[in-house]
Amino acid sequence: xxxxxxxxxxxxxxxxxxxxxxxxxxxxxxxxxxxxxxxxxxxxxxxxxxxxxxxxxxxxxxxxxxxxxxxxxxxxxxxxxxxxxxxxxxxxxxxxxxxxxxxxxxxxxxxxxxxxxxxxxxxxxxxxxxxxxxxxxxxxxxxxxxxxxxxxxxxxxxxxxxxxxxxxxxxxxxxxxxxxxxxxxxxxxxxxxxxxxxxxxxxxxxxxxxxxxxxxx
Numbered sequence: 313x314x315x316x317x318x319x320x321x322x323x324x325x326x327x328x329x330x331x332x333x334x335x336x337x338x339x340x341x342x343x344x345x346x347x348x349x350x351x352x353x354x355x356x357x358x359x360x361x362x363x364x365x366x367x368x369x370x371x372x373x374x375x376x377x378x379x380x381x382x383x384x385x386x387x388x389x390x391x392x393x394x395x396x397x398x399x400x401x402x403x404x405x406x407x408x409x410x411x412x413x414x415x416x417x418x419x420x421x422x423x424x425x426x427x428x429x430x431x432x433x434x435x436x437x438x439x440x441x442x443x444x445x446x447x448x449x450x451x452x453x454x455x456x457x458x459x460x461x462x463x464x465x466x467x468x469x470x471x472x473x474x475x476x477x478x479x480x481x482x483x484x485x486x487x488x489x490x491x492x493x494x495x496x497x498x499x500x501x502x503x504x505x506x507x508x509x510x511x512x513x514x515x516x517x518x519x520x521x522x523x524x525x526x527x528x529x
Contacts, residue, residue: 340415341441343448343486350470355393357488362389364510366503371496373482373504375402378474380464380482381510382495392488395472397480403462404506407453409498415440416450421461424479442468448486449493453502465489
């Protein structure tokens, strides 16, 4: 290899590394990829075959099985594990993402402020950060121009994924919600299902290859 080619390759590598550093620096708080290891393998992000009439780009939430699907072309979907509202606080229906926020402020609704001492402390809003219940990202669900008060948001409690523990909202580990945030624009349709599930099949990628790919997700 010529010296000029070596120099060009080295400069390209330095430039790529600089972009990576600048992107990391742009994140207000760190997002840990290690949290994925605290989530049961069943609930880790993967691509699956997905049979439905939903158009590509639609988010479908299966509250019964604790999965969120981002529908892709060709009968596929990206599947994420989620935590959902415990009994009595769950919600279902169709909505649209009208707003997106990085490291969002958490402002608990009045009903939660009335019943929850922690929420009452932050009745005027809790700034975004590592202790904020909304985590690294929030996607705000509206029906028409009405805020449903339900969110798809991050969490700093990866052990809650696959469980019904939150007060109605749909939670994901921060790495997953950040990934979803980057994939969907405002205006995205969200369908939250209760009591029934879409027809889904596991990815037909061989297991060893799937494990290898998961290292780079």
